[in-house]
Amino acid sequence: MNRDTTSRMRKTLVYLAMACLVLAAGFVVFQQQSLQQAAPPIQPPSKPVPPPKPQPITLTFVGDILLDEGVDVVAKQHGTAYLFSGVAKPFTMDNLTVGNLECAVSTRGKAEDKTYTFRADPALLAGLKQAGIEAVTLANNHAHDFGRQAMLDTLDHVRAAKITAVGAGRNADEAYRPAFMAVGKQRVALLGASHVLPNNSWVARDNRPGIASVYDSARVLKEIRQARTKADLVVVYFHWGKEKMTRPVPHQRELAKECIDAGADLVIGSHPHVLEGFEYYKGRLIVYSLGNFVFNKRTRSTMIVQTTFLDGKMQKATVIPCTYAKYRPLVATAPATRKTLLANLQNISYGVTIGTDGVLKEKK
Numbered sequence: 187m188n189r190d191t192t193s194r195m196r197k198t199l200v201y202l203a204m205a206c207l208v209l210a211a212g213f214v215v216f217q218q219q220s221l222q223q224a225a226p227p228i229q230p231p232s233k234p235v236p237p238p239k240p241q242p243i244t245l246t247f248v249g250d251i252l253l254d255e256g257v258d259v260v261a262k263q264h265g266t267a268y269l270f271s272g273v274a275k276p277f278t279m280d281n282l283t284v285g286n287l288e289c290a291v292s293t294r295g296k297a298e299d300k301t302y303t304f305r306a307d308p309a310l311l312a313g314l315k316q317a318g319i320e321a322v323t324l325a326n327n328h329a330h331d332f333g334r335q336a337m338l339d340t341l342d343h344v345r346a347a348k349i350t351a352v353g354a355g356r357n358a359d360e361a362y363r364p365a366f367m368a369v370g371k372q373r374v375a376l377l378g379a380s381h382v383l384p385n386n387s388w389v390a391r392d393n394r395p396g397i398a399s400v401y402d403s404a405r406v407l408k409e410i411r412q413a414r415t416k417a418d419l420v421v422v423y424f425h426w427g428k429e430k431m432t433r434p435v436p437h438q439r440e441l442a443k444e445c446i447d448a449g450a451d452l453v454i455g456s457h458p459h460v461l462e463g464f465e466y467y468k469g470r471l472i473v474y475s476l477g478n479f480v481f482n483k484r485t486r487s488t489m490i491v492q493t494t495f496l497d498g499k500m501q502k503a504t505v506i507p508c509t510y511a512k513y514r515p516l517v518a519t520a521p522a523t524r525k526t527l528l529a530n531l532q533n534i535s536y537g538v539t540i541g542t543d544g545v546l547k548e549k550k
Protein backbone atom coordinates (compact mmCIF):
# COMPACT_ATOMS: atom_id res chain seq x y z
CA MET A 187 0.00 0.00 0.00
CA ASN A 188 1.59 3.27 -1.05
CA ARG A 189 1.15 6.72 0.65
CA ASP A 190 -1.27 7.99 -2.00
CA THR A 191 -3.60 5.07 -1.44
CA THR A 192 -3.40 5.55 2.35
CA SER A 193 -4.21 9.25 2.16
CA ARG A 194 -7.18 8.55 -0.22
CA MET A 195 -8.51 5.99 2.27
CA ARG A 196 -8.16 8.49 5.15
CA LYS A 197 -10.03 11.16 3.16
CA THR A 198 -12.79 8.67 2.34
CA LEU A 199 -13.10 7.74 6.01
CA VAL A 200 -13.26 11.44 7.01
CA TYR A 201 -16.00 12.08 4.38
CA LEU A 202 -17.91 9.00 5.60
CA ALA A 203 -17.64 10.16 9.23
CA MET A 204 -18.84 13.65 8.26
CA ALA A 205 -21.76 12.19 6.26
CA CYS A 206 -22.70 10.07 9.28
CA LEU A 207 -22.63 13.14 11.53
CA VAL A 208 -24.84 15.14 9.13
CA LEU A 209 -27.31 12.23 8.92
CA ALA A 210 -27.34 11.81 12.71
CA ALA A 211 -27.91 15.54 13.26
CA GLY A 212 -30.69 15.53 10.67
CA PHE A 213 -32.34 12.59 12.38
CA VAL A 214 -32.23 14.31 15.79
CA VAL A 215 -33.80 17.50 14.36
CA PHE A 216 -36.45 15.45 12.56
CA GLN A 217 -37.26 13.48 15.71
CA GLN A 218 -37.59 16.65 17.78
CA GLN A 219 -39.89 18.13 15.19
CA SER A 220 -42.09 14.99 15.20
CA LEU A 221 -42.19 15.03 18.99
CA GLN A 222 -43.27 18.64 18.95
CA GLN A 223 -45.98 17.85 16.45
CA ALA A 224 -47.24 14.88 18.48
CA ALA A 225 -47.28 16.77 21.79
CA PRO A 226 -50.82 17.84 22.79
CA PRO A 227 -51.47 21.57 22.80
CA ILE A 228 -51.18 23.11 26.25
CA GLN A 229 -54.63 24.05 27.62
CA PRO A 230 -55.72 25.91 30.75
CA PRO A 231 -56.92 23.49 33.47
CA SER A 232 -60.65 22.73 32.80
CA LYS A 233 -63.38 22.93 35.53
CA PRO A 234 -64.85 19.58 36.63
CA VAL A 235 -68.29 18.96 34.99
CA PRO A 236 -70.99 18.98 37.72
CA PRO A 237 -73.38 15.97 37.74
CA PRO A 238 -76.89 16.76 36.36
CA LYS A 239 -79.10 18.39 39.01
CA PRO A 240 -81.87 16.06 40.26
CA GLN A 241 -85.23 17.39 39.09
CA PRO A 242 -88.12 17.65 41.55
CA ILE A 243 -91.44 16.11 40.50
CA THR A 244 -94.89 17.51 41.24
CA LEU A 245 -97.81 15.20 41.96
CA THR A 246 -101.38 16.49 42.14
CA PHE A 247 -104.25 14.77 43.97
CA VAL A 248 -107.98 15.32 43.70
CA GLY A 249 -111.03 13.59 45.14
CA ASP A 250 -114.09 11.85 43.71
CA ILE A 251 -114.83 12.13 40.01
CA LEU A 252 -118.27 11.00 38.87
CA LEU A 253 -119.23 11.01 35.20
CA ASP A 254 -122.96 10.35 35.79
CA GLU A 255 -125.79 12.05 37.75
CA GLY A 256 -125.94 15.13 35.54
CA VAL A 257 -122.18 15.50 35.16
CA ASP A 258 -122.54 13.41 32.00
CA VAL A 259 -125.07 15.85 30.53
CA VAL A 260 -122.59 18.74 30.87
CA ALA A 261 -119.73 16.52 29.65
CA LYS A 262 -121.67 15.50 26.54
CA GLN A 263 -122.58 19.10 25.81
CA HIS A 264 -119.18 20.77 26.39
CA GLY A 265 -116.71 17.86 26.58
CA THR A 266 -115.41 16.20 29.75
CA ALA A 267 -112.34 18.47 29.80
CA TYR A 268 -114.65 21.50 30.21
CA LEU A 269 -115.57 20.25 33.69
CA PHE A 270 -111.89 20.64 34.66
CA SER A 271 -111.22 23.91 32.84
CA GLY A 272 -111.50 25.95 36.06
CA VAL A 273 -108.52 24.05 37.50
CA ALA A 274 -106.46 23.74 34.31
CA LYS A 275 -103.53 25.76 35.66
CA PRO A 276 -102.48 23.47 38.53
CA PHE A 277 -103.19 20.45 36.30
CA THR A 278 -100.77 21.57 33.63
CA MET A 279 -97.88 22.56 35.91
CA ASP A 280 -97.39 19.07 37.35
CA ASN A 281 -95.97 15.68 36.36
CA LEU A 282 -98.87 13.47 37.44
CA THR A 283 -102.50 14.00 38.52
CA VAL A 284 -104.38 11.29 40.42
CA GLY A 285 -108.10 11.12 41.28
CA ASN A 286 -110.77 8.61 42.32
CA LEU A 287 -113.09 7.51 39.52
CA GLU A 288 -116.35 6.91 41.37
CA CYS A 289 -118.43 5.07 38.75
CA ALA A 290 -118.54 2.10 36.42
CA VAL A 291 -117.61 2.96 32.83
CA SER A 292 -119.45 0.58 30.54
CA THR A 293 -122.36 0.15 28.17
CA ARG A 294 -123.19 -3.18 29.83
CA GLY A 295 -124.41 -4.57 33.13
CA LYS A 296 -127.43 -4.31 35.40
CA ALA A 297 -127.65 -2.02 38.42
CA GLU A 298 -126.91 -3.85 41.66
CA ASP A 299 -129.41 -3.67 44.51
CA LYS A 300 -128.16 -0.51 46.26
CA THR A 301 -129.37 3.08 46.77
CA TYR A 302 -127.01 4.86 44.37
CA THR A 303 -125.65 3.25 41.23
CA PHE A 304 -123.44 5.15 38.78
CA ARG A 305 -122.40 4.24 35.26
CA ALA A 306 -120.70 6.44 32.65
CA ASP A 307 -120.40 6.38 28.88
CA PRO A 308 -116.89 5.19 27.86
CA ALA A 309 -116.73 8.07 25.34
CA LEU A 310 -116.39 10.52 28.25
CA LEU A 311 -112.97 9.19 29.31
CA ALA A 312 -110.91 10.76 26.53
CA GLY A 313 -111.71 14.20 27.93
CA LEU A 314 -110.57 13.09 31.38
CA LYS A 315 -107.11 12.33 30.03
CA GLN A 316 -107.22 15.54 28.00
CA ALA A 317 -107.98 17.48 31.20
CA GLY A 318 -104.76 16.12 32.69
CA ILE A 319 -105.88 13.16 34.83
CA GLU A 320 -103.19 10.52 34.32
CA ALA A 321 -104.12 7.95 36.98
CA VAL A 322 -107.23 6.91 38.89
CA THR A 323 -108.10 4.54 41.69
CA LEU A 324 -111.16 2.34 41.10
CA ALA A 325 -111.15 1.07 44.69
CA ASN A 326 -114.46 2.58 45.83
CA ASN A 327 -118.11 1.80 46.47
CA HIS A 328 -119.29 2.48 42.88
CA ALA A 329 -116.89 0.89 40.37
CA HIS A 330 -118.84 -2.40 40.72
CA ASP A 331 -122.36 -0.82 40.67
CA PHE A 332 -123.29 -2.57 37.40
CA GLY A 333 -121.75 -5.92 38.23
CA ARG A 334 -118.52 -7.73 37.55
CA GLN A 335 -118.47 -7.46 33.76
CA ALA A 336 -119.10 -3.70 33.83
CA MET A 337 -116.34 -3.37 36.43
CA LEU A 338 -113.95 -5.21 34.08
CA ASP A 339 -115.13 -3.01 31.20
CA THR A 340 -114.28 0.00 33.38
CA LEU A 341 -110.70 -1.21 33.74
CA ASP A 342 -110.41 -1.80 30.00
CA HIS A 343 -111.92 1.57 29.02
CA VAL A 344 -109.77 3.50 31.49
CA ARG A 345 -106.61 1.82 30.23
CA ALA A 346 -107.66 2.27 26.59
CA ALA A 347 -107.92 6.01 27.36
CA LYS A 348 -104.24 5.81 28.47
CA ILE A 349 -105.11 6.46 32.10
CA THR A 350 -103.41 4.31 34.75
CA ALA A 351 -105.91 2.40 36.91
CA VAL A 352 -105.30 0.87 40.34
CA GLY A 353 -107.45 -0.74 43.04
CA ALA A 354 -109.44 -3.17 40.86
CA GLY A 355 -108.55 -6.16 38.74
CA ARG A 356 -109.32 -9.51 37.13
CA ASN A 357 -108.07 -11.15 40.31
CA ALA A 358 -106.59 -10.16 43.67
CA ASP A 359 -103.05 -9.91 42.27
CA GLU A 360 -104.10 -7.31 39.73
CA ALA A 361 -106.41 -5.43 42.11
CA TYR A 362 -103.86 -4.99 44.91
CA ARG A 363 -100.78 -4.61 42.70
CA PRO A 364 -99.39 -1.07 42.70
CA ALA A 365 -98.90 0.78 39.43
CA PHE A 366 -95.24 1.70 39.00
CA MET A 367 -94.89 4.89 37.03
CA ALA A 368 -91.77 6.64 35.77
CA VAL A 369 -92.36 10.26 36.77
CA GLY A 370 -89.44 12.47 35.79
CA LYS A 371 -86.42 10.49 36.93
CA GLN A 372 -88.32 8.99 39.89
CA ARG A 373 -90.25 5.75 40.14
CA VAL A 374 -93.63 6.24 41.80
CA ALA A 375 -95.73 3.35 43.13
CA LEU A 376 -99.47 4.04 43.44
CA LEU A 377 -101.82 1.72 45.34
CA GLY A 378 -105.58 1.98 45.76
CA ALA A 379 -107.86 0.14 48.22
CA SER A 380 -111.33 0.66 49.68
CA HIS A 381 -112.74 0.50 53.18
CA VAL A 382 -116.21 1.21 51.81
CA LEU A 383 -117.71 -1.74 49.94
CA PRO A 384 -121.42 -2.67 49.98
CA ASN A 385 -120.79 -6.40 50.30
CA ASN A 386 -118.16 -9.11 50.21
CA SER A 387 -118.88 -10.17 46.64
CA TRP A 388 -117.12 -7.01 45.44
CA VAL A 389 -113.77 -8.00 46.97
CA ALA A 390 -111.14 -9.32 44.53
CA ARG A 391 -110.02 -12.88 45.23
CA ASP A 392 -107.32 -15.13 43.77
CA ASN A 393 -109.69 -16.34 41.04
CA ARG A 394 -112.36 -13.63 41.11
CA PRO A 395 -112.37 -10.12 39.68
CA GLY A 396 -113.09 -7.33 42.14
CA ILE A 397 -111.89 -4.40 44.19
CA ALA A 398 -108.88 -4.16 46.53
CA SER A 399 -110.29 -4.15 50.06
CA VAL A 400 -108.62 -2.76 53.17
CA TYR A 401 -111.14 -4.07 55.74
CA ASP A 402 -108.20 -6.30 56.57
CA SER A 403 -105.05 -4.24 56.09
CA ALA A 404 -102.57 -7.18 55.85
CA ARG A 405 -102.54 -7.45 52.05
CA VAL A 406 -102.22 -3.70 51.46
CA LEU A 407 -99.41 -3.42 54.03
CA LYS A 408 -97.57 -6.31 52.33
CA GLU A 409 -97.89 -4.54 48.96
CA ILE A 410 -96.57 -1.30 50.48
CA ARG A 411 -93.54 -3.10 51.96
CA GLN A 412 -92.75 -4.70 48.59
CA ALA A 413 -93.31 -1.45 46.67
CA ARG A 414 -90.95 0.31 49.10
CA THR A 415 -88.06 -1.84 47.83
CA LYS A 416 -88.78 -1.05 44.17
CA ALA A 417 -89.91 2.58 44.09
CA ASP A 418 -88.54 6.00 45.11
CA LEU A 419 -91.98 7.04 46.24
CA VAL A 420 -94.97 5.03 47.53
CA VAL A 421 -98.41 6.68 47.43
CA VAL A 422 -101.56 5.06 48.84
CA TYR A 423 -105.04 6.27 47.89
CA PHE A 424 -107.86 4.98 50.15
CA HIS A 425 -111.64 5.17 49.93
CA TRP A 426 -112.62 5.41 53.57
CA GLY A 427 -114.29 7.37 56.35
CA LYS A 428 -117.86 8.39 57.06
CA GLU A 429 -120.00 10.41 54.68
CA LYS A 430 -120.39 14.11 55.57
CA MET A 431 -117.94 13.83 58.49
CA THR A 432 -115.27 16.53 58.43
CA ARG A 433 -113.09 14.56 60.85
CA PRO A 434 -111.50 11.16 60.18
CA VAL A 435 -112.80 8.23 62.23
CA PRO A 436 -110.16 6.61 64.49
CA HIS A 437 -109.72 3.76 61.96
CA GLN A 438 -108.49 6.17 59.25
CA ARG A 439 -105.87 7.67 61.54
CA GLU A 440 -104.64 4.23 62.64
CA LEU A 441 -104.52 2.77 59.13
CA ALA A 442 -102.69 5.79 57.69
CA LYS A 443 -99.99 5.42 60.32
CA GLU A 444 -99.70 1.66 59.76
CA CYS A 445 -99.13 2.39 56.06
CA ILE A 446 -96.43 4.95 56.80
CA ASP A 447 -94.77 2.50 59.19
CA ALA A 448 -94.82 -0.03 56.32
CA GLY A 449 -93.07 2.44 54.01
CA ALA A 450 -95.71 4.71 52.45
CA ASP A 451 -94.56 8.28 51.70
CA LEU A 452 -98.01 9.77 51.28
CA VAL A 453 -101.51 8.60 52.26
CA ILE A 454 -104.47 10.15 50.46
CA GLY A 455 -108.18 9.52 50.95
CA SER A 456 -111.66 10.30 49.76
CA HIS A 457 -115.32 9.20 50.06
CA PRO A 458 -116.91 11.39 52.78
CA HIS A 459 -118.09 13.94 50.09
CA VAL A 460 -116.63 16.68 52.27
CA LEU A 461 -113.10 17.75 53.04
CA GLU A 462 -111.22 16.33 56.01
CA GLY A 463 -107.93 17.75 57.24
CA PHE A 464 -104.26 16.88 57.22
CA GLU A 465 -101.85 15.23 59.60
CA TYR A 466 -98.13 14.50 59.57
CA TYR A 467 -96.74 11.28 60.95
CA LYS A 468 -92.98 10.59 60.91
CA GLY A 469 -92.67 13.54 58.55
CA ARG A 470 -95.08 11.96 56.04
CA LEU A 471 -98.30 13.66 54.99
CA ILE A 472 -101.79 12.21 55.40
CA VAL A 473 -104.70 13.80 53.50
CA TYR A 474 -107.83 12.33 55.09
CA SER A 475 -110.43 13.38 52.54
CA LEU A 476 -110.16 15.27 49.28
CA GLY A 477 -113.97 15.33 49.08
CA ASN A 478 -115.93 15.54 45.83
CA PHE A 479 -114.04 16.93 42.88
CA VAL A 480 -116.34 16.64 39.88
CA PHE A 481 -119.41 15.09 41.42
CA ASN A 482 -122.84 16.63 41.84
CA LYS A 483 -124.66 19.91 42.05
CA ARG A 484 -124.73 19.90 45.84
CA THR A 485 -120.95 20.26 46.18
CA ARG A 486 -119.95 23.71 47.48
CA SER A 487 -116.17 23.61 47.76
CA THR A 488 -113.27 21.28 47.27
CA MET A 489 -109.45 21.29 47.09
CA ILE A 490 -106.45 20.16 45.12
CA VAL A 491 -103.36 18.96 46.97
CA GLN A 492 -100.10 19.47 45.13
CA THR A 493 -96.89 17.88 46.38
CA THR A 494 -93.28 18.21 45.24
CA PHE A 495 -90.77 15.43 45.75
CA LEU A 496 -87.02 15.33 45.23
CA ASP A 497 -85.06 12.09 45.55
CA GLY A 498 -88.09 10.40 47.12
CA LYS A 499 -88.49 13.10 49.82
CA MET A 500 -91.36 15.56 50.03
CA GLN A 501 -90.12 19.12 49.57
CA LYS A 502 -93.45 20.90 49.70
CA ALA A 503 -97.19 20.29 49.97
CA THR A 504 -99.67 22.96 48.95
CA VAL A 505 -103.44 23.02 49.20
CA ILE A 506 -105.26 24.84 46.43
CA PRO A 507 -108.75 25.67 47.73
CA CYS A 508 -111.53 25.55 45.14
CA THR A 509 -115.08 26.76 44.91
CA TYR A 510 -117.61 24.87 42.83
CA ALA A 511 -120.17 25.91 40.24
CA LYS A 512 -122.48 23.63 38.25
CA TYR A 513 -120.35 20.48 38.50
CA ARG A 514 -117.12 22.43 37.96
CA PRO A 515 -114.38 22.98 40.54
CA LEU A 516 -112.80 26.44 40.22
CA VAL A 517 -109.54 27.55 41.79
CA ALA A 518 -110.57 30.04 44.49
CA THR A 519 -109.01 33.42 43.76
CA ALA A 520 -110.94 35.89 45.95
CA PRO A 521 -108.68 36.48 49.01
CA ALA A 522 -111.59 36.31 51.46
CA THR A 523 -112.82 32.97 50.04
CA ARG A 524 -109.30 31.50 50.08
CA LYS A 525 -108.81 32.66 53.65
CA THR A 526 -112.08 31.09 54.84
CA LEU A 527 -111.44 27.77 53.07
CA LEU A 528 -107.84 27.51 54.33
CA ALA A 529 -108.81 28.46 57.90
CA ASN A 530 -111.50 25.78 57.86
CA LEU A 531 -108.98 23.17 56.71
CA GLN A 532 -106.50 24.16 59.40
CA ASN A 533 -109.24 23.87 62.06
CA ILE A 534 -109.97 20.26 61.12
CA SER A 535 -106.31 19.23 60.81
CA TYR A 536 -103.96 17.71 63.38
CA GLY A 537 -100.76 19.62 64.18
CA VAL A 538 -100.67 21.39 60.81
CA THR A 539 -100.49 25.07 59.94
CA ILE A 540 -101.55 26.31 56.53
CA GLY A 541 -100.00 29.52 55.18
CA THR A 542 -101.93 32.12 53.18
CA ASP A 543 -100.14 30.64 50.15
CA GLY A 544 -101.70 27.25 51.02
CA VAL A 545 -98.35 25.70 51.98
CA LEU A 546 -98.70 23.04 54.69
CA LYS A 547 -96.29 22.97 57.62
CA GLU A 548 -96.05 20.50 60.43
CA LYS A 549 -96.43 22.19 63.85
CA LYS A 550 -93.37 21.16 65.83
Ligand SMILES: [Zn+2]
Binds near residue numbers: 457
Ligand atom coordinates in the same frame (compact mmCIF):
# COMPACT_ATOMS: atom_id res chain seq x y z
ZN1 LIG B 1 -117.56 6.69 47.85
